[in-house]
Amino acid sequence: MSLSTVVTWVVVICVFLLTIKPLGNYMAKVFTFQRTLLDKPFGWMENGIFRAIGVSRDSTMTAKQYAFAFVGTNLLWALLAYLLLRLQNILPFNPQHFSAINPLLAFNTSASFTTNTNWQAYSGENTMSYFSQFGVLSYLQFVTPAAGGAVGIAVVRALSGRKLGNFFVDLTLVSTRLLLPLAVIVTLILVGQGVPETLGSYLQIHTLAGQTQVVPRGPIASWEAIEHLGQNGGGYTNANSANPLENPSALSNVVETLTMGLLPVAFFYFFGAMTGRRKLAWTLISVAGSIFLIMLALAYFPEVAGNPIVNSLGLATHGNMVGKEVRFGMGGTSIFETATMAFTTGSVASAHDSFLPLSSLSFFIGMFLNMVFGGKGVGFLNMIMFVIITIFLMGLMVGRTPEFLGKKIETKEVTLASIAFLLHPLLILVGTAIAVHTPAGMQGVFNPGPHGLSEIIYGFTSAAANNGSAFGGLGAALPFYEVALGVVVVIGRYASIMAMLLLAQSLLHKKTVPETSGTMHTDTPLFGGILFGAIIVLNALTFFPIMALGPIAEQYLMMAHRLF
Amino acid sequence: MRLLRPAIGVTVLLWILLGLAYPLVMTGISNLVMPYQSQGSPVYQNGVLVGATHVGQNFKPNPNYFWGRPSATLSVSTGKSKPYNALNSAPSNVGPTNSVLLAHIKSRIAYLLKTTPGLQVGQIPIDLVESSGSGLDPDISVQAAMIQIPRVALHTHLSQTFLKDLVQQNTLGKDWGVFGRARVNVLELNLALYKALHG
Secondary structure, three states, X not given: OOHHHHHHHHHHHHHHHHHHHHHHHHHHHHOOOOOOOOHHHHHHHHHHHHHHHXXXXXXXXXXXXXXXXXXXXXXXXXXXXXXXXXXXXXXXXXXXXXXXXXXXXXXXXHHHHHOOOOOOOOOHHHOOOHHHHHHHHHHHHHHHHHHHHHHHHHHHHHHOOOOOOOHHHHHHHHHHHHHHHHHHHHHHHHHHHOOOEOOOXXXXXXXXXXXXXXXXXXXXXXHHHHHHHOOOOOOOOOOHHHOOOOOOOHHHHHXXXXXXXXXXXHHHHHHHXXXXXXXHHHHHHHHHHHHHHHHHHHHHHHHHHOOHHHHOOOOOOOOOOOOOOOOOHHHHHHHHHHHHHHOOOOOOOOOHHHOOHHHHHHHHHHHHHOOOOOOOOHHHHXXXXXXXXXXXXXXXXXXXXXXXXXXXXXXXXXXXXXXXXXXXXXXXXXXXXHHHHOHHHHOOOOOOOHHHHHHHHHHHHHHHOOOOOOOOOOOOOOHHHHHHHXXXXXXXXXXXXXXXXXXXXXXXXXXXXXXXXXXXXOOOHHHHHHHHHHHHHHHHHHHHXXXXXXXXXXXXXXXXXXXX | OOOHHHHHHHHHHHHHHHHHHHHHHHHHHXXXXXXXXXXXXXXXXXXXXXXXXXXXXXXXXXXXXXXXXXXOOEOOOOOOEOOOOXXXXXXXXXXXXXHHHHHHHHHHHHHHHHHOOOOOHHHOOHHHOOOXXXXXXXXXXXXXXXXXXXXXXXXXXXXXXXHHHHHHHOEEOOEOOOEOOOEEEHHHHHHHHHHHHHX
């Protein structure tokens, strides 16, 4: 490992460790409506919004109302986005005169951006006007993670014995108190590094070699900031953060990596601060953190060793550079990719399709588990789901009714957690099976051999996990994938969120049982270990077979120098 | 339907704040404070716009210039290969066991060996024969620039020592001395080369 890699990783991890506590405590203050420094600049704006829509800051909803408000508002956004994209040609800020978006692509794009997936079946720089980019898609990259975060906040309130709160209040506060202030700072840092932020038209360049080159511009920095802060991951351009226009330096690469992780990691501590169980929060952070480190190692070491088939050609250097950019270095690339898969951002600083099979396992793990911090709020819900299932398994082993946060975990909670857990593999495995068995699905495969299967699995996993990154070779713009993945993102987003909301409400209405000597403690290293083991075993049982046919088979064939 | 008013209201009001005010205000501030970067870091030569610093350009097969990394970008209209097409940034997406990958790498190696006097396979760094993630990578490794010197010297009649100095002057260090890696921005290097040739 080079010194640069070590320093990059240590800096990123240290910033996360140092911000967990202050940011988590700050969030606890904001969402229990205590005074903070940002009351002055934003309070009047929020009050204006609340007055206009007729809700009060401290009002509350039931879980059903909260879920209904969440889904209803999302539906409204999807419809509006669809309409605005269809009307792109007559809307302003379109200096390149791009035409209207066709119906299938408009559906796929509005579904994927509304669900915070940001899967893209188009190349932004030659499809979307400036208005579509900032007025439609960048806006969705603000409010959809805010909505997901709001649900997470409601669940944490319920777990801490408080009322759920009001969806519209939480949506507004996540936007104004977390996303907007950070986005302003990150935008300015990125512009300083060389990310364009302008409404001027594309640059017409006469190159030294006598050719013409058209370089896209636009309000890219402000997009980039919220793309990462919200764990959105929709690229302004097709190559996303591999494009020097979006990520021009090793430093901007580190900033974007940090930007993705700040809020999801702090959200775990927010839960601890709200419930007064900080030790439990640190236990959960350790479990997610250790999986993060495993993913990081997996995404780095095979790539540095390189592709044995290419290495046999006898070149001067060996690391796999297919689809990678020189400026980030291997260390920078690997921590960006690990972060984007752990926090379900889905932006990429290199081509995932060209990673070696073993390293691609790191990406699959991130999306299968979907709780290695995950998107803020939503990732935490998945973690709680695994906690409930683990507690249930432990209860079975010792033969007593399991408890969590002083509440008995019974049939209803376990059923809801199981639904949330099983939905994920159901969408991925059934979706892949259908694609493999239909000519329309197979038509989208780009790389031959086992790698082709990996492309299909990756597509459905990314959609189900609301990640949005791709093995880019897959023909995502084919009608089959536009529709199939559009449907999967919708189910993957809403069904599990609803299950977790109902679970939280059911816990809220239960009587607290006093702690006895027989209570299983959830804030100990022992529980952390069991949770870690349960997460690995449950997911390995579910996904190992299909991984064996895809990346693992390819890894062995690659080591035997087999080409397709 | 009690939800309709807050849903529509919050959507519209947040849109004004986040969908309009945020990008437009940030654009305004950026243009005031950092006009060069916010405009895309344009590079002018004799009044002509010749490049954007962060976006690589296609110099191959012109033997007078240093070449950047292979680029897999395609033309938007024809779908055919068009290296360094900034309107359609993309990687090759070729997988590690795809025979196309090996065929491409081998032909790039063969081309380098053919065009560069005295070059051995064992001197070629991997970044010069594997395509980048965006197709617009502005940089190459220092060694990738060094091994091109004999070819550039042959065609420009500049001395190898002079070119070596030129590469060293145009070598970018790591960001803040630690992040990323040392590299050469091919456009900047070629601009320096152009000035040396044309004054």
